[in-house]
Amino acid sequence: MLHSFSSLQRFSVFMASKPQRFHQIAGTNFQSSTKRVRTMATAIEPAMKDSFSRYAEYLNDLNDKRDRVVKASRDVTMNSKKVIFQVHRMSKYNKVEVLEKAEKDLVAVTDQYMSRLVKELQGTDFWKLRRAYSPGIQEYVEAATFCGFCKNGTLLKLDEINKTLLPLSDPSLQPLQINILDYLLGVADLTGELMRLAIGMISDGELEFAEKICTFARDIYRELTLVVPHMDDSSDMKTKMDIMLQSVMKIENACFSVHVRGSEYIPLLGSNDTSSFLVGVPDIEI
Amino acid sequence: MQYLKPAFRKAAFYCHSLTLNPTSVVLFPFRFRLAPPVSRFSSSMAVPPSSLDKQFDAFRVQLEESGTLRDRIRSVVSEIESSTRLIYATLLLVHHSRPTPDVLEKAKSQINVLKEQYKQLAEVVGGCPGQYYRYHGDWRSETQSVVSMLAFMHWLETGSLLEHKEAEEKLGLNSSDFGLDVEDYLIGVCFMSNELPRYVVNQVTAGDYDCPRKVLKFLTDLHAAFRMLNLRNDFLRKKFDGMKYDLRKVEEVYYDVKIRGLTPNGESIGDQGIQGQS
Numbered sequence: 001m002l003h004s005f006s007s008l009q010r011f012s013v014f015m016a017s018k019p020q021r022f023h024q025i026a027g028t029n030f031q032s033s034t035k036r037v038r039t040m041a042t043a044i045e046p047a048m049k050d051s052f053s054r055y056a057e058y059l060n061d062l063n064d065k066r067d068r069v070v071k072a073s074r075d076v077t078m079n080s081k082k083v084i085f086q087v088h089r090m091s092k093y094n095k096v097e098v099l100e101k102a103e104k105d106l107v108a109v110t111d112q113y114m115s116r117l118v119k120e121l122q123g124t125d126f127w128k129l130r131r132a133y134s135p136g137i138q139e140y141v142e143a144a145t146f147c148g149f150c151k152n153g154t155l156l157k158l159d160e161i162n163k164t165l166l167p168l169s170d171p172s173l174q175p176l177q178i179n180i181l182d183y184l185l186g187v188a189d190l191t192g193e194l195m196r197l198a199i200g201m202i203s204d205g206e207l208e209f210a211e212k213i214c215t216f217a218r219d220i221y222r223e224l225t226l227v228v229p230h231m232d233d234s235s236d237m238k239t240k241m242d243i244m245l246q247s248v249m250k251i252e253n254a255c256f257s258v259h260v261r262g263s264e265y266i267p268l269l270g271s272n273d274t275s276s277f278l279v280g281v282p283d284i285e286i
Numbered sequence: 287m288q289y290l291k292p293a294f295r296k297a298a299f300y301c302h303s304l305t306l307n308p309t310s311v312v313l314f315p316f317r318f319r320l321a322p323p324v325s326r327f328s329s330s331m332a333v334p335p336s337s338l339d340k341q342f343d344a345f346r347v348q349l350e351e352s353g354t355l356r357d358r359i360r361s362v363v364s365e366i367e368s369s370t371r372l373i374y375a376t377l378l379l380v381h382h383s384r385p386t387p388d389v390l391e392k393a394k395s396q397i398n399v400l401k402e403q404y405k406q407l408a409e410v411v412g413g414c415p416g417q418y419y420r421y422h423g424d425w426r427s428e429t430q431s432v433v434s435m436l437a438f439m440h441w442l443e444t445g446s447l448l449e450h451k452e453a454e455e456k457l458g459l460n461s462s463d464f465g466l467d468v469e470d471y472l473i474g475v476c477f478m479s480n481e482l483p484r485y486v487v488n489q490v491t492a493g494d495y496d497c498p499r500k501v502l503k504f505l506t507d508l509h510a511a512f513r514m515l516n517l518r519n520d521f522l523r524k525k526f527d528g529m530k531y532d533l534r535k536v537e538e539v540y541y542d543v544k545i546r547g548l549t550p551n552g553e554s555i556g557d558q559g560i561q562g563q564s
Binding site: 058126263 | 337339340341342345346348349350352353356383415417418419420422446447449450468469507508510511512515516517518547
């Protein structure tokens, strides 16, 4: 009977089954353990078990924190996007109210969602977990600079944004400060929104504003060209720069057509004015 | 608004077909590396606002500094890499025969060089506190190799697993300034387990029939300990998944030795009834 038992065990070894099936008699006197049954191998060497329970705790804490930061960052992204959409609702007649609402919404994003992010980060691991919250921060920078431009005509500086974030952090902890890289990535995305805004403004007849946007976008592109090559892993930024140039050119082309066409730029289709460049273009059903 | 779109497209097409200043339109857009075009379209060639310039100048300076720092880090890391290679070459000798004390001694002496280099690295990075993880990617894989070798050497000497704290101390690091990342340590341990099947095969060939039992016990414990961790689907998880194949190979070696009765008597693991079998 013992014989068959041992062959059964050999069989289990041969199948390379889970190590639990394999006896572990660590450092015991073999002669005395005649009746050693198959113990489920929780008999890991105690020092190893201890260290690994510590490593497990460390990893659990880190991953839980990372997940919470990701969630907070997603909320920031979503709500910043809403601010951007709000700004796009600007038109000739409601500019002031729309901007005011956008500013209020931005403040709400800062107070509710950015503060959540600050809370989850707990003043540490800013670089370690950067990948987890960078998209949220970029979107936030995009929204803040977009509002800032529409209100003041200038680019909201990194120091200025960071100042507004200081009160969110507990004074005993290191405050969350947006780093240069995330700021630049956010500003790069800003030009896309500027392009949309410029085209919209031209359609609205707000030609002066569109030209301002054009100048602004050009300035940003120019400033970034010198800075981008020095960024850490600048490959995604390089693609953004190519897209940015496309956006700038779209704005420039739109401004160009306004300039060349002048006041006739917004005629109705089917106009009989022979100098209109739309002569002959058929009506389109909306 | 809808009916303006075809007009706009027509205008855009019109614009491209006019070869106004072809160089600035055609050449530059497609190669970002070249200098930006001088715009001929603007009617208001405003002088760039200086506060914008100031901010971006400051950015450029800061980023250039971090770039220089990164270069210094990379040069120290490449030295670390060459020292690691030397130690590895020394350690490879353990596969060639039964253990000899001088192999380990030589490897241990080479660790001092490594310790110095990590001290240098800590100094370079120490200039920017809190930015360890900004540049961490530059020394991550080298450190993992270093840990795997240290763990292997420790096991050869003591038969036990080098702990995270011990590994940190061996490299002269400490967690408050410049430490050893826990995940780097764990990945290094997984790399070490990859060495074990080869080692055990060569030791049996060299005549050490007890080695498989010891290695098997160790690797089984290690694998079980790793199973205590909750891992994400990242590199560490991949490496850990590889460990079971190492374990399997060692089990097979142990089995081969066992059934041929080559294990030294009275030393087999808990297989009652096999004891004394011819």
